[in-house]
Amino acid sequence: VERTFVMVKPDGVQRGFVGDIIKRFEQKGLKIVGLKMLQISQELASKHYGEHQGKPFFEGLIKYITSSPVVAMVLEGKDCISLARGMMGATDPKKAAPGTIRETFGIDIGRNVIHGSDSAASAAREILPSF
Ligand code: GTP
Ligand code: MG
Numbered sequence: 001v002e003r004t005f006v007m008v009k010p011d012g013v014q015r016g017f018v019g020d021i022i023k024r025f026e027q028k029g030l031k032i033v034g035l036k037m038l039q040i041s042q043e044l045a046s047k048h049y050g051e052h053q054g055k056p057f058f059e060g061l062i063k064y065i066t067s068s069p070v071v072a073m074v075l076e077g078k079d080c081i082s083l084a085r086g087m088m089g090a091t092d093p094k095k096a097a098p099g100t101i102r103e104t105f106g107i108d109i110g111r112n113v114i115h116g117s118d119s120a121a122s123a124a125r126e127i128l129p130s131f
Contacts, residue, residue, distance in 0.1 A: 003033065004081045004117045005126040008071040010064060012113035013037075017105050018071050021114060024087060024101065025075055034074035034131035040066050048126060060110060074131045081123055084116045 006025070008018050025032070040048070045062045052058050075084060089100025093112055096103035106112040117123035 001076055001078055002080050002120070002123075003074055003076045003127065004084050004123045005115075005128075006073050006075055006084055006117075007115040009111075009113055009115060010068040010070060011107070011111045012105065013069055013071055015105070015113075017113060020105075021101060022073075025084065028077075028083065028087065030075040030077040030080050030084065032073055033076045034127075035071070036073075036130075037069050037071050039069050042066055057110065064110060072128065072131075074127055081117055081120060085118060088114050088116050 008021055012018065012021065022032070022035075042062065045065045046053070049058070049061055049065070052061060077083065087101055089096030089102040089106075091102075091112060092109040093102040093106025094108065096106065101114050102112050105114075117126050
């Protein structure tokens with residue numbers, strides 16, 4: 001079976017959506033195989049979002065993701081990478097499909113509540129060694 005890396009971002013933690021978000025994954029039948037709250041370091045953030053280095057929103061993105069604790073988890077289940085991404089909805093909450101996590105809880109593209117690996121290669125890279 002497949003595994004994916006999911007992270008409730010600082011805005012999602014601060015605004016109190018951790019329980020609701022976890023519940024959605026549990027209801028979908030995905031298995032939580034790792035879960036923890038942590039403060040993302042500058043170094044980890046730059047590595048995690050390395051593909052976006054040089055883009056105009058990069059610095060703001062790093063500042064945001066390191067601003068306060070996140071809740072990181074590893075989910076397991078058949079096709080869970082695309083399944084979890086689908087449940088999250090489009091990157092921009094304003095464009096996310098009704099009922100998706102980002103549409104329900106997100107405010108704007110820079111405050112979109114949740115991260116999920118976008119491919120098997122990303123999942124392998126993103127799942128923290130401590131999991
Ligand atoms: P993640 O799950 O966080 O990786 O989001 P994603 O895969 O849906 O989008 P992507 O990897 O392309 O972008 C990473 C993050 O950068 C997004 O979640 C946004 O918060 C932010 N981002 C992406 N594009 C833009 C943009 O055009 N403007 C701003 N302000 N932020 C952006
Ligand atoms: Mg991404």
